[in-house]
Amino acid sequence: MSERVAWDIEAAGSPAGGAGPPPSGRAGQRARTRGSAALALALCAALAPAACGGGGSGPQQVPLGARQTIVFAVQGGISASLGSEGRATGQEIAAFEKAHRGITVQVLPLSEDVNTSYQQVTQRFLAGSSTPDLVDSDSSWPAAFARAQWITPLTHFGLDPAAFLPGAVAATTYQGQLYAAYWYYNVEGLYYRTGLVHSPPTTPQALVADAQQALRKDPSLREGLAFEGNKYEGLVTVFIDFLGAFGGKLDPANLDTPANLKALQFLHDVVYADHIAPQAVTSWTEQNVQDAFVSGQAAFATNWPYLLGLAEAKGSSVAGQTGFIPFPSQTGKGVATLASDVLTVNARSTHLAADAALVKWLLSPAQQTARAIESGDPPSVRAAYTRALFKSAPYFQVDEKVFAAAVPRLVSPNYHQISADIQAMLSSVLANSQTPAQALKATAQQVAQLAKP
Amino acid sequence: MTAPGRSHGRRWRPGEGLGYAMASPAVLTLLALTAFPILYNLWNSVHYDNLLNPAGGHPFTGLANYTKVFSSQTGLLAAVEHTVGYTAISVPVEVALGLGIALLLDRPIPGRGICRALILLPWAVPSVVSAIMWKTLLDPQTGGVDYVLGLLHLPGAHITWLNASVPTTWLAIGVIDIWQSVPFVAILLLAGLQGIPRELYEAAQVDGVSAWQSFRRITLPLLRPALLVVLVFRTLSAFLIFDIIYALTGGGPGTSTTTLAYVDWNAFLTSSDFGLGGAISVVMVIAVLAIAAGYRATIKPATA
Numbered sequence: 062m063s064e065r066v067a068w069d070i071e072a073a074g075s076p077a078g079g080a081g082p083p084p085s086g087r088a089g090q091r092a093r094t095r096g097s098a099a100l101a102l103a104l105c106a107a108l109a110p111a112a113c114g115g116g117g118s119g120p121q122q123v124p125l126g127a128r129q130t131i132v133f134a135v136q137g138g139i140s141a142s143l144g145s146e147g148r149a150t151g152q153e154i155a156a157f158e159k160a161h162r163g164i165t166v167q168v169l170p171l172s173e174d175v176n177t178s179y180q181q182v183t184q185r186f187l188a189g190s191s192t193p194d195l196v197d198s199d200s201s202w203p204a205a206f207a208r209a210q211w212i213t214p215l216t217h218f219g220l221d222p223a224a225f226l227p228g229a230v231a232a233t234t235y236q237g238q239l240y241a242a243y244w245y246y247n248v249e250g251l252y253y254r255t256g257l258v259h260s261p262p263t264t265p266q267a268l269v270a271d272a273q274q275a276l277r278k279d280p281s282l283r284e285g286l287a288f289e290g291n292k293y294e295g296l297v298t299v300f301i302d303f304l305g306a307f308g309g310k311l312d313p314a315n316l317d318t319p320a321n322l323k324a325l326q327f328l329h330d331v332v333y334a335d336h337i338a339p340q341a342v343t344s345w346t347e348q349n350v351q352d353a354f355v356s357g358q359a360a361f362a363t364n365w366p367y368l369l370g371l372a373e374a375k376g377s378s379v380a381g382q383t384g385f386i387p388f389p390s391q392t393g394k395g396v397a398t399l400a401s402d403v404l405t406v407n408a409r410s411t412h413l414a415a416d417a418a419l420v421k422w423l424l425s426p427a428q429q430t431a432r433a434i435e436s437g438d439p440p441s442v443r444a445a446y447t448r449a450l451f452k453s454a455p456y457f458q459v460d461e462k463v464f465a466a467a468v469p470r471l472v473s474p475n476y477h478q479i480s481a482d483i484q485a486m487l488s489s490v491l492a493n494s495q496t497p498a499q500a501l502k503a504t505a506q507q508v509a510q511l512a513k514p
Numbered sequence: 515m516t517a518p519g520r521s522h523g524r525r526w527r528p529g530e531g532l533g534y535a536m537a538s539p540a541v542l543t544l545l546a547l548t549a550f551p552i553l554y555n556l557w558n559s560v561h562y563d564n565l566l567n568p569a570g571g572h573p574f575t576g577l578a579n580y581t582k583v584f585s586s587q588t589g590l591l592a593a594v595e596h597t598v599g600y601t602a603i604s605v606p607v608e609v610a611l612g613l614g615i616a617l618l619l620d621r622p623i624p625g626r627g628i629c630r631a632l633i634l635l636p637w638a639v640p641s642v643v644s645a646i647m648w649k650t651l652l653d654p655q656t657g658g659v660d661y662v663l664g665l666l667h668l669p670g671a672h673i674t675w676l677n678a679s680v681p682t683t684w685l686a687i688g689v690i691d692i693w694q695s696v697p698f699v700a701i702l703l704l705a706g707l708q709g710i711p712r713e714l715y716e717a718a719q720v721d722g723v724s725a726w727q728s729f730r731r732i733t734l735p736l737l738r739p740a741l742l743v744v745l746v747f748r749t750l751s752a753f754l755i756f757d758i759i760y761a762l763t764g765g766g767p768g769t770s771t772t773t774l775a776y777v778d779w780n781a782f783l784t785s786s787d788f789g790l791g792g793a794i795s796v797v798m799v800i801a802v803l804a805i806a807a808g809y810r811a812t813i814k815p816a817t818a
Binding site: 176179180183184187205208209210291292293339340341343344474477478481484485486488489490491492493494495500506507 | 565566567568569587588589649653654655674676677678679680683763764765766767768769770780783784785786
């Protein structure tokens with residue numbers, strides 16, 4: 062086809078600039094032929110990308126030993142972001158490239174905001190792109206991506222399910238196949254100030270009482286409980302903690318339950334009845350909660366394990382007086398929502414061998430330990446919890462206890478829409494524009510339609 | 515490209531075929547960029563098309579997607595109401611304020627040139643940037659708005675403006691949109707005002723006409739063409755408001771600040787539901803065309 066196009070260009074192009082005699086009838090005829098040739102050329106140009114994008118049966122694979130570049134989409138990129146995750150990722154990649162001569166890893170930075178990065182990734186998948194090869198995904202994404210056949214199962218990657226911490230495999234398995242590997246282990250737990258709260262609360266009611274008492278005792282405190290109340294995914298993970306505190310569950314088929322209502326009422330009351338959280342939490346994300354807790358203005362705070370390292374660091378005003386526990390529950394067993402970053406692989410990737418090598422590298426105990434020390438991200442594989450890790454960062458021993466309480470999020474290809482509806486419900490309750498009972502009833506009807514797999 | 519002469523019947527004049535050939539890439543590009551998406555979108559809007567669920571196929575669904583747009587159950591009807599309500603309130607306020615500023619700047623006041631340049635600044639800031647800037651300013655703990663209100667002993671010094679209550683959130687959106695759009699209105703109307711011959715006012719003054727009378731009888735009628743342009747532009751962009759909402763509230767609290775453009779984005783990009791997204795887009799296009807036609811019919815420019 063390219064030859065023909067080249068010929069057409071010549072044929073159509075040569076007389077155009079000529080200042081010869083006025084064309085006769087025959088010349089007009091010729092011009093017409095040239096016209097259709099140019100038309101064909103334009104059509105070819107218009108259709109060519111579609112033809113290229115069509116793809117055949119399974120992409121041609123580049124072998125591991127070949128010189129190649131793989132694209133790794135990383136949330137927040139490798140610039141320093143929350144804690145120092147970006148820097149840790151950069152170091153791991155540099156070490157990988159050194160150990161695997163010929164493979165270059167190009168980082169595609171995604172937004173730090175999980176809602177935005179979801180769209181960035183979806184758009185690339187929708188376009189049928191073979192890159193990014195590897196995606197640093199939120200653990201709520203794989204089910205949707207798997208149903209859309211955008212990501213490939215990791216069955217042939219040689220990963221050992223028993224190597225992971227509890228819940229990590231269940232949370233990334235869709236229709237019986239493992240579609241993602243936990244990069245690190247993240248749970249939404251409860252931080253408290255050991256100086257202000259002598260024994261950690263064991264029920265949500267005790268948490269409220271402790272927070273109120275701390276506020277009375279220490280006038281420099283501004284929040285009894287700081288939490289992520291902005292309308293985004295982070296609020297959903299906090300809410301799953303609250304659900305567990307009352308024995309509730311995020312089940313889209315059956316959302317309007319008495320236990321769930323209690324949890325929603327609790328969310329409302331901490332701001333409007335118990336006054337342990339300011340109305341300002343309605344715009345708070347992890348960063349605001351982190352600032353509030355590390356600066357010593359909050360008695361309790363919900364957040365991820367990374368905060369423990371920052372709170373215990375030199376210069377922190379709460380160093381040496383930070384406790385980290387699962388969120389207390391009436392049921393007696395505390396809860397900590399498991400919601401972390403997982404690694405997924407593009408089903409159209411032409412570098413599956415190199416992708417597998419990078420996944421294995423990132424999950425190797427040595428890299429996991431290094432990452433944990435550098436960034437505070439808890440390893441997702443058991444073997445990385447070594448004496449060396451505890452020696453340089455003793456708080457990981459605290460983390461291990463919280464991990465025992467991990468509760469995976471709902472695995473559903475419709476998770477994103479369910480979460481969007483839940484976010485709207487939580488936001489309207491936090492703004493006091495709907496009563497918890499009204500909001501729960503209306504949302505239960507909406508998400509029930511999304512309950513089907 | 516100029517045609518050498520008229521073509522007679524089916525016979526092409528010399529060079530005419532070449533003319534079509536030369537024009538065809540541009541025509542095809544335009545068709546590919548406008549006609550194809552519009553038709554494809556129409557097709558989508560009457561089919562099921564969810565890219566996250568390829569197994570669902572693309573069955574014909576009739577007007578099901580359109581019924582969803584006007585159903586209270588899906589929450590989309592609320593977005594329609596928010597969009598219409600917001601447009602109906604914000605546009606008159608913006609045009610009134612802009613007209614006031616334009617009238618002021620039309621007078622020979624000292625520093626008029628600097629004022630005209632300064633007033634354009636908010637309009638020159640991209641709206642996502644100004645929304646994020648205002649979000650920072652409105653933060654109850656670190657923002658400047660509450661701080662200044664507190665210094666001046668004004669009410670609202672301890673208010674969480676965004677996503678904590680529906681009225682304050684809308685107020686914040688309105689203030690930001692007005693802050694950004696009034697300069698545009700003012701500059702366009704100012705241009706219109708300067709096109710009105712001064713002699714008319716002088717003659718009116720000689721006849722002893724009051725200022726209000728000369729505004730009503732001279733300024734307003736002669737400002738009609740400029741007003742039409744301003745109203746069409748502002749109404750359409752208020753109707754299509756997205757960026758401020760996206761950056762400032764995410765549609766919250768709850769879904770109380772969702773607009774048509776916001777739910778359309780949500781349908782396309784969160785749910786990957788191209789059927790529903792297509793239907794919302796079609797509804798928006800029809801509404802926007804109706805608004806433009808309505809203005810054209812009511813305010814006929816004198817020169818038309």
